[in-house]
Amino acid sequence: EVQLVDSAGGLVQPGGSLSLSCAASGFTVSSNYMSWVRQAPGKGLEWVSAIYANGRTYYADSVKGRFTISRHISKNTLYLQMNSLRSEDTALYYCARHSPADIGVDAFDIWGLGTMVTVSS
Amino acid sequence: DIVMTQSPDSLAVSLGETATINCRSSQTLLHTSNNKNSLAWYQQKPGQPPKLLIYWASTRESGVPDRFSGSGSGTDFTLTISSLLAEDVAVYYCHQYYSTPYTFGQGTKLEIK
Numbered sequence: 001e002v003q004l005v006d007s008a009g010g011l012v013q014p015g016g017s018l019s020l021s022c023a024a025s026g027f028t029v030s031s032n033y034m035s036w037v038r039q040a041p042g043k044g045l046e047w048v049s050a051i052y053a054n055g056r057t058y059y060a061d062s063v064k065g066r067f068t069i070s071r072h073i074s075k076n077t078l079y080l081q082m083n084s085l086r087s088e089d090t091a092l093y094y095c096a097r098h099s100p101a102d103i104g105v106d107a108f109d110i111w112g113l114g115t116m117v118t119v120s121s
Numbered sequence: 122d123i124v125m126t127q128s129p130d131s132l133a134v135s136l137g138e139t140a141t142i143n144c145r146s147s148q149t150l151l152h153t154s155n156n157k158n159s160l161a162w163y164q165q166k167p168g169q170p171p172k173l174l175i176y177w178a179s180t181r182e183s184g185v186p187d188r189f190s191g192s193g194s195g196t197d198f199t200l201t202i203s204s205l206l207a208e209d210v211a212v213y214y215c216h217q218y219y220s221t222p223y224t225f226g227q228g229t230k231l232e233i234k
Contacts (some may be wrong), residue, residue, distance in 0.1 A: 007180065035223070043164075043213055045171065047223040058221040094170055097217070104152075105218050107161035111170035 002026035004078075004095050004112035012117045016085050021096030022078040022112050031071045033098035033105055036080050037090035039114075048093070049080065063089075085119045092116050123217050127226035140202040142229045144215035147182040149195050152179075152219075159219035162200045163189055165228075166211045172215075175200065207233060212216050 007021040020036075031037050036048040049060045049069040068081040078095050094115040099109035122164060124147040134140040150158045158178035164169035173182045175191035178198055188209075192203045202209055215226040 029176070044228045045165075045216070045225040047221075050221065052224070060222045067163070088234075099173075099176065101154070107173055107176040107216065107218055108171070109173050109176075111172075114170055 002110055004093060004097065004110055005091070009017060009117045011095065011120065012085055013121050014119055016086065016100070016119070017081070018117060019081045020080040020082070020093055020115055020117070022076070022080075022099045023039050024076050024097075026099070027110075028074050029071050029078050032100060034069075034071065034078050035098065035108065036069060036078075037096055037108070037111075039094070040051040040088075040091045043091075045073075046091075050098075051078070061071035063113075085117075087119050090117060090119045092104040122220060122222055123150075123224050125217055125226040126226050127172075127229050128214055129227070129229060130227065131232065133232045134205050135205065135234045138205055138224040140205055140209070140215050140231055142200045142215075142231075144193075144198045144200070144226050146196045146217055146219075148219075150198075150217050150219045151195050153160055158194050158198070159217055160191075160198050161216045161218065162189075163214045163216060164209075164211045165214065171214060171222075179192055190199075202231070207234070 005023045010053035035050040051069045053082045066084045070079045095112040097110040099106035128143045160178040165171045174201040179191045189204045212228045
């Protein structure tokens with residue numbers, strides 16, 4: 001079965017760090033385009049970061065320089081290292097797969113269940 | 122950045138009737154190379170992750186009922202849900218994957234009248 005399993009989130013103080021992981025089954029993370037999308041409580045969806053099959057990475061301006069997306073090939077897992085966390089980073093973080101496309105980027109066809117990150121003192 | 126604007130923010134439709142949600146992008150989402158629009162629609166129910174309904178503006182994802190249809194091109198797009206069922210109550214989002222930063226509409230909350 002094709003699925004994404006998120007790690008547990010957590011409570012972290014402002015300025016702190018947290019690492020999220022997302023284990024894939026049924027497909028290979030490194031062969032696909034993958035993204036992190038977040039949703040603040042009661043709010044809409046916000047794209048955070050992407051990593052393409054060729055290894056290129058992209059970030060929303062709101063997290064650039066603070067968050068790092070990566071993947072582990074043998075563990076077939078996607079990661080998001082979050083540093084210098086702020087209260088506005090509080091959200092449910094989803095990992096998502098871009099649907100395999102012949103050319104270019106496609107929509108998000110597989111989503112994890114999400115992991116809650118709370119930034120508060 | 123491409124701004125995605127949905128309308129309305131919420132709507133109430135009677136069971137069996139048709140719901141129409143609009144989405145406008147601040148820039149074209151049409152690739153002239155393949156004549157495809159990088160526009161997707163998602164359905165999100167409470168406590169669940171988003172579910173892909175439509176991609177390339179009008180292609181239905183596998184397993185999605187044909188009551189759901191997408192249309193439009195360039196900057197104006199529409200999601201149509203016909204023969205509305207109680208299970209269709211959800212928030213619907215449009216999403217552009219034409220260029221980074223990928224962006225979403227603010228969401229449209231669909232309720233039963």
